[in-house]
Amino acid sequence: xxxxxxxxxxxxxxxxxxxxxxxxxxxxxxxxxxxxxxxxxxxxxxxxxxxxxxxxxxxxxxxxxxxxxxxxxxxxxxxxxxxxxxxxxxxxxxxxxxxxxxxxxxxxxxxxxxxxxxxxxxxxxxxxxxxxxxxxxxxxxxxxxxxxxxxxxxxxxxxxxxxxxxxxxxxxxxxxxxxxxxxxxxxxxxxxxxxxxxxxxxxxxxxxxxxxxxxxxxxxxxxxxxxxxxxxxxxxxxxxxxxxxxxxxxxxxxxxxxxxxxxxxxxxxxxxxxxxxxxxxxxxxxxxxxxxxxxxxxxxxxxxxxxxxxxxxxxxxxxxxxxxxxxxxxxxxxxxxxxxxxxxxxxxxxxxxxxxxxxxxxxxxxxxxxxxxxxxxxxxxxxxxxxxxxxxxxxxxxxxxxxxxxxxxxxxxxxxxxxxxxxxxxxxxxxxxxxxxxx
Amino acid sequence: xxxxxxxxxxxxxxxxxxxxxxxxxxxxxxxxxxxxxxxxxxxxxxxxxxxxxxxxxxxxxxxxxxxxxxxxxxxxxxxxxxxxxxxxxxxxxxxxxxxxxxxxxxxxxxxxxxxxxxxxxxxxxxxxxxxxxxxxxxxxxxxxxxxxxxxxxxxxxxxxxxxxxxxxxxxxxxxxxxxxxxxxxxxxxxxxxxxxxxxxxxxxxxxxxxxxxxxxxxxxxxxxxxxxxxxxxxxxxxxxxxxxxxxxxxxxxxxxxxxxxxxxxxxxxxxxxxxxxxxxxxxxxxxxxxxxxxxxxxxxxxxxxxxxxxxxxxxxxxxxxxxxxxxxxxxxxxxxxxxxxxxxxxxxxxxxxxxxxxxxxxxxxxxxxxxxxxxxxxxxxxxxxxxxxxxxxxxxxxxxxxxxxxxxxxxxxxxxxxxxxxxxxxxxxxxxxxxxxxx
Numbered sequence: 062x063x064x065x066x067x068x069x070x071x072x073x074x075x076x077x078x079x080x081x082x083x084x085x086x087x088x089x090x091x092x093x094x095x096x097x098x099x100x101x102x103x104x105x106x107x108x109x110x111x112x113x114x115x116x117x118x119x120x121x122x123x124x125x126x127x128x129x130x131x132x133x134x135x136x137x138x139x140x141x142x143x144x145x146x147x148x149x150x151x152x153x154x155x156x157x158x159x160x161x162x163x164x165x166x167x168x169x170x171x172x173x174x175x176x177x178x179x180x181x182x183x184x185x186x187x188x189x190x191x192x193x194x195x196x197x198x199x200x201x202x203x204x205x206x207x208x209x210x211x212x213x214x215x216x217x218x219x220x221x222x223x224x225x226x227x228x229x230x231x232x233x234x235x236x237x238x239x240x241x242x243x244x245x246x247x248x249x250x251x252x253x254x255x256x257x258x259x260x261x262x263x264x265x266x267x268x269x270x271x272x273x274x275x276x277x278x279x280x281x282x283x284x285x286x287x288x289x290x291x292x293x294x295x296x297x298x299x300x301x302x303x304x305x306x307x308x309x310x311x312x313x314x315x316x317x318x319x320x321x322x323x324x325x326x327x328x329x330x331x332x333x334x335x336x337x338x339x340x341x342x343x344x345x346x347x348x349x350x351x352x353x354x355x356x357x358x359x360x361x362x363x364x365x366x367x368x369x370x371x372x373x374x375x376x377x378x379x380x381x382x383x384x385x386x387x388x389x390x391x392x393x394x395x396x397x398x399x400x401x402x403x404x405x406x407x408x409x410x411x412x413x414x415x416x417x418x419x420x421x422x423x424x425x426x427x428x429x430x431x432x433x434x435x436x437x438x439x440x441x442x443x444x445x446x447x448x449x450x451x452x453x454x455x456x457x458x459x460x461x462x463x464x465x466x467x468x469x470x471x472x473x474x475x476x477x478x479x480x481x482x483x484x485x486x487x488x489x490x491x492x493x494x495x496x497x498x499x500x
Numbered sequence: 501x502x503x504x505x506x507x508x509x510x511x512x513x514x515x516x517x518x519x520x521x522x523x524x525x526x527x528x529x530x531x532x533x534x535x536x537x538x539x540x541x542x543x544x545x546x547x548x549x550x551x552x553x554x555x556x557x558x559x560x561x562x563x564x565x566x567x568x569x570x571x572x573x574x575x576x577x578x579x580x581x582x583x584x585x586x587x588x589x590x591x592x593x594x595x596x597x598x599x600x601x602x603x604x605x606x607x608x609x610x611x612x613x614x615x616x617x618x619x620x621x622x623x624x625x626x627x628x629x630x631x632x633x634x635x636x637x638x639x640x641x642x643x644x645x646x647x648x649x650x651x652x653x654x655x656x657x658x659x660x661x662x663x664x665x666x667x668x669x670x671x672x673x674x675x676x677x678x679x680x681x682x683x684x685x686x687x688x689x690x691x692x693x694x695x696x697x698x699x700x701x702x703x704x705x706x707x708x709x710x711x712x713x714x715x716x717x718x719x720x721x722x723x724x725x726x727x728x729x730x731x732x733x734x735x736x737x738x739x740x741x742x743x744x745x746x747x748x749x750x751x752x753x754x755x756x757x758x759x760x761x762x763x764x765x766x767x768x769x770x771x772x773x774x775x776x777x778x779x780x781x782x783x784x785x786x787x788x789x790x791x792x793x794x795x796x797x798x799x800x801x802x803x804x805x806x807x808x809x810x811x812x813x814x815x816x817x818x819x820x821x822x823x824x825x826x827x828x829x830x831x832x833x834x835x836x837x838x839x840x841x842x843x844x845x846x847x848x849x850x851x852x853x854x855x856x857x858x859x860x861x862x863x864x865x866x867x868x869x870x871x872x873x874x875x876x877x878x879x880x881x882x883x884x885x886x887x888x889x890x891x892x893x894x895x896x897x898x899x900x901x902x903x904x905x906x907x908x909x910x911x912x913x914x915x916x917x918x919x920x921x922x923x924x925x926x927x928x929x930x931x932x933x934x935x936x937x938x939x
Contacts, residue, residue, distance in 0.1 A: 107651060107927045124565035126924030133695035134925070143697045146651040146927075163655045197928050212546060212585040216602045256572035258582045485565035486573070488546045488585075489636050 074099045074141075075411055078159055078168035080149055080340075082109050082132045085174030085376030085396035092404030094139030098411070101143045101166055102132065103159070109135060110197065111461055113393060116237060118200035119330075120244040121208065121252075121486040125197045128461075149175070149340055152347040154369050170371045170407045173344060174400060177377035177391055180336035180355070187308040191329040194237060203330060205488050207245070210327030211253060212488075214260045227265040228326040230313050232305055233333030234271030235279070236428040239288060241330060242269045243431045246295045251432075267296065268324060270303040270315060272333065277428055277436070279390065284436040287445045291430050305333070335391060337378040348372070353380045353388070362418035364403055373406070375399035381419065389421055393460070398422065429453045513538045513580075514850055517598055517607040519588055519779075521548045521571045524613030524815030524835035531843030533578030537850070540582045540605055542598070547571060549636065550900055552832060555676060557639035558769075559683040560647065560691075560925040564636045567900075588614070588779055591786040593808050609810045609846045612783060613839060616816035616830055619775035619794070626747040630768040633676060642769060644927050646684070649766030650692060651927075653699045666704040667765040669752050671744055672772030673710030674718070675867040678727060680769060681708045682870040685734045690871075706735065707763060709742040709754060711772065716867055716875070718829065723875040726884045730869050744772070774830060776817040787811070792819045792827070801857035803842055812845070814838035820858065828860055832899070837861065868892045 075098050079086045082104035090102045108129040117123040136142045147161035159166045179193035192202055207229065214226035227249075231242045245267045253262040269276070269292065276292070276299065277285045292299060300317060307314040314323045337356035345352045348366050351359045357380035358366065364379065366372040376396030382388040389395045398421060406416045425439040427449070435449035444452065514537050518525045521543035529541045547568040556562040575581045586600035598605045618632035631641055646668070653665035666688075670681045684706045692701040708715070708731065715731070715738065716724045728738060739756060746753040753762045776795035784791045787805050790798045796819035797805065803818060805811040815835030821827040828834045837860060845855045864878040866888070874888035883891065 107647060107925065124563035124924075125926055125928065126563035126565075129926050131695075131925040133692075137695050144695075145655065146648075147655070197926065201928075208546060209585075216584060216586070253572075256570075256576050256583075485563075486546065486570040487564055487568050487636065489564065489640075 075169040075407075076101070076167065077170045077172065077407060078103065078166050079172040079174065080104075080159065081174035081176060081376070082106065082144075083112075083174060083176045083376060083396065084393045085176070085400040086172065087132075087135065088397045088400035089172045089174065089373075089375065089404040090136060090142055090400075091139070092401045093408070094136065094142055096141070096408055098141065098170075098407070099143075100139075100141055101145055101168075102136065103145045103147050103149060103161060103166065104132060105146070105148045106132075107144075107146050108132060111457075112195070113457060115194050115197075115200045116240045116244055118197065118485070119194055119203040119207070119241065120248050121204055122244065124485045125201065129197065130461075152344045154344075154348045154366070154372060157371070168371075170373070172373045172375060172400070172403050172407075173340070173378065174375045174396065175338040175340045175378050176396075177335040177337050177355075178339075179331065180334040181331065182334055184308075187331070190308045190310055191232060191313070191331040193331040194241065195335075201489065203328065204486070206328040207248070208486055208488050211257065211260070211262060214327075215257050216259070223260060224266075225311065225325045226327045227260065227262070228268070228324065229265065230268045230270060230324055230326040230329045232270045232308075232313070232329065232331050234269060234273070234276035234299075234301065235332060236277065238269060238271070238332040239276060239292065240429055241332060242267055242297045243292060243295065243429065243434075246292075246297050247432055250296060266298060268298045268300065268326070270305065270313070271299070271301045272304050274301055276301065280426060280428065280436060280438050281443065284438055284443055284445060288428065288430050288436050291434050295431060335377070341374075341378040344372075344374075355380075357388070363406060363416055364399055364419050373403035375403050381421075383418065394424060395421060427453045427456060514608040515540070515606065516609045516611065516846060517542065517605050518611040518613065519543075519598065520613035520615060520815070521545065521583075522551075522613060522615045522815065522835065523832045524615070524839040525611065526571075526574065527836045527839035528611045528613065528812075528814065528843040529575060529581055529839075530578070531840045532847070533575065533581055535580065535847055537580065537609075537846070538582075539578075539580055540584055540607075541571065541575065542584045542586050542588060542600060542605065543571060544585070544587045545571075546583075546585050548574060550896075551634070552896060554633050554636075554639045555679045555683055557636065557924070558633055558642040558646070558680065559687050560643055561683065563924045564640065568636065569900075591783045593783075593787045593805070593811060596810070607810075609812070611812045611814060611839070611842050611846075612779070612817065613813075613815045613835065614777040614779045614817050615835075616774040616776050616794075617778075618770065619773040620770065621773055623747075626770070629747045629749055630671060630752070630770040632770040633680065634774075640928065642767065643925070645767040646687070647925050647927050650696065650699070650701060653766075654696050655698070662699060663705075664750065664764045665766045666699065666701070667707070667763065668704065669707045669709060669763055669765040669768045671709045671752070671768065671770050673708055673712070673715035673738075673740065674771060675716065677708060677710070677771040678715060678731065679868055680771060681706055681731060681736045682734065682868065682873075685731075685736050686871055689735060705737060707737045707739065707765070709744065709752070710738070710740045711743050713740055715740065719865060719867065719875060719877050720882065723877055723882055723884060727867065727869050727875050730873050734870055774816070780813075780817040783811075783813075794819075796827070802845060802855055803838055803858050812842035814842050820860075822857065831865075833863060834860060866892045866895060 077098045077100045079090050079102045087109050093100045108131050111128040114128045132144045147163040149161050151160040181187045210226045214223050217223045231238050249262045249265040275285045276289050303315045303317040305315045312323050312325050313329050341356050341358050345358045358374050359380045360374045362383045364373050377391035380388050402419050409416050427437050429435040433447050433450050435453040437444040437449040516537045516539045518529050518541045526548050532539045547570050550567040553567045571583045586602040588600050590599035620626045649665045653662050656662045670677050688701040688704040714724045715728050742754045742756040744754045751762050751764050752768050780795050780797050784797045797813050798819045799813045801822045803812045816830035819827050841858050848855050866876045868874040872886050872889050874892040876883040876888040
């Protein structure tokens with residue numbers, strides 16, 4: 062008998078296992094902190110990653126340490142929570158056991174929040190040519206591509222090649238694509254503007270390809286138009302209704318208005334799609350549950366797995382559509398609310414109380430476009446420009462989990478805002494082998 | 501004809517090539533900034549690294565971005581300085597050309613400041629088992645070993661194995677070894693103290709092995725004794741006169757008082773020796789110059805290469821002993837003074853003025869032992885404890901090249917000092933293939 066299970070047995074409290082230290086899992090665990098349950102939080106990584114700011118790491122504005130909090134430090138004050146760094150390898154819902162590469166973890170209640178990873182819609186071979194932005198390693202690899210391109214361009218005598226080295230293509234016009242294109246534009250127009258002698262970074266091309274009819278389709282049309290105008294003004298070339306047909310080496314081929322064109326770029330960045338972590342499929346097949354076309358597991362009104370009332374699924378891996386025109390999107394606020402709901406539901410059920418179905422409270426939708434521009438939608442109220450940007454900054458700082466990081470990032474941002482500098486431009490070696498989903 | 505050389509030709513100013521963006525090269529370049537010369541600074545990396553704080557990155561106190569400044573940003577305001585990211589592959593002193601992987605660079609004056617790398621004294625195979633602390637990648641790899649060990653220990657049922665996972669050996673009792681051992685001890689005794697459930701990080705062993713009779717041999721004996729007592733009180737096991745005979749896997753074998761012993765550890769960290777960059781040897785053989793047993797090139801009283809009055813060598817790669825009982829040590833103040841001297845000498849000679857020999861001005865010697873303890877030697881005046889630590893903090897902040905980083909690091913330090921937290925504990929994948937000398 063091992064140390065952890067013997068400790069749990071001796072205390073005879075119900076065992077809750079939470080898988081995933083992202084927004085969903087972390088908020089579930091915190092809600093269970095110092096309550097009469099024994100919690101084990103399992104994650105492949107030893108840190109919570111504030112993914113909404115990963116694009117800042119990729120463009121040299123922040124260091125990985127600024128947007129990551131050690132899970133142990135975040136949960137340190139809850140004596141009833143064990144943090145375990147391990148990779149989940151299987152589920153046995155009948156025996157109530159989670160299998161990992163380290164050992165098995167039996168549970169009375171299970172909260173699964175393993176999130177999503179990038180999807181190339183069946184063209185996974187595009188991944189090498191067009192990295193996506195999901196992990197710290199992804200962000201550092203993208204940073205390396207961007208800054209190396211300028212170093213190469215500075216030394217390049219061939220004007221045609223130099224043009225390619227100063228071209229960047231972002232695929233996907235959702236919030237991440239827009240944020241990345243905006244940050245890249247500011248990087249080349251402001252931060253790097255006077256740093257080179259043979260090239261003019263201002264002449265760089267930032268191209269944003271979107272398959273649909275407009276950018277930011279999750280926002281009302283008026284805000285989406287405002288964002289488009291702003292990006293255009295900043296110098297981003299926006300191509301909507303552009304369907305990528307192939308990415309190979311440095312060349313993107315896409316179809317638009319019946320014609321095929323191609324672009325050659327120093328870096329092609331992919332933000333066009335996500336799918337649930339493969340663990341969602343693993344759990345679904347172990348439990349005989351259904352998944353949607355993005356690999357998300359379809360959950361009941363109380364977020365439980367059909368037939369397994371002690372298994373809760375939260376966040377990007379859960380397909381929840383009860384009473385809604387379409388399933389809830391894979392965004393941080395949904396994951397946080399679901400994580401807290403699952404934890405509260407477990408605590409209520411342990412007391413023999415009833416649990417009402419999950420209801421998502423929409424608190425608004427934000428996207429940042431540049432150093433002092435954002436759009437915000439609160440149903441009735443819509444904001445854009447500087448006021449929306451201030452709101453975006455406040456919301457993001459408020460949600461940075463640890464006070465430590467919050468202060469530091471605020472300080473970094475204030476500094477970057479005043480100076481337009483990006484200090485974290487190191488080109489360092491990162492190992493893409495470790496670049497997988499955060500769970 | 502390429503862009504850079506044509507530009508230089510057209511201006512007809514003397515061409516100064518500086519190799520290396522460390523302390524020596526950077527201070528030479530800054531001294532030449534906005535003066536009537538065309539300067540090209542060549543470095544393999546795109547950033548200046550503040551090496552004295554690398555141990556903080558290794559122990560999770562700072563992020564790489566905090567102690568690195570983009571060379572382009574640092575030198576941006578000097579219109580006469582080109583920064584080139586390239587790897588030097590050869591020298592042709594007769595033709596006055598530096599060869600790189602990108603192109604050749606002709607020069608009128610050359611400043612070589614390519615620094616040092618780790619030396620295992622002919623046992624280079626120890627490097628895999630006992631990483632050294634010279635590059636950002638080294639620091640991240642060491643960080644990964646340290647924090648992974650605790651994660652593994654937390655899940656380990658075998659008490660013997662757990663002991664090994666909580667043992668850390670630092671080889672070398674110079675400033676880096678002392679700083680690393682001190683930081684590790686604080687990490688396990690304070691930062692991580694309450695973060696685990698199955699293990700007690702306070703029980704970890706930190707062993708410091710030194711081959712000589714005492715720690716910090718570059719300091720007066722009284723200060724060295726004070727540092728030893730302090731480290732001992734903090735819980736570091738200090739073994740002097742311990743000669744490492746082998747390092748393989750996780751086991752260090754060493755000879756002490758005629759007996760061979762061994763230690764098994766989660767991480768063995770090497771700080772015991774450096775040698776000049778291999779480029780020093782390359783230059784020496786191209787110019788028919790002599791090197792010492794550490795691979796440093798023996799320079800004239802004015803830091804020039806014998807027979808080549810237009811080639812200056814500065815910093816860790818230069819052996820300078822004119823009128824001194826022993827050659828100048830490979831420390832940052834020497835490199836900075838030599839870099840500035842070389843730049844001033846070039847400017848004087850261009851005006852036809854004479855140049856006096858280089859004289860090192862000793863301004864003191866500092867080593868930090870912990871969160872609020874250091875030793876300082878100013879020849880006559882000696883300090884230890886908290887006053888010396890405050891001095892250490894002020895000196896290091898003053899020398900952080902860019903104001904940006906200076907403010908941030910000060911803020912981080914203040915925070916870490918107050919909270920004893922170390923936020924930058926991310927275990928991320930780094931590619932050890934890129935882990936080589938900073939030039």
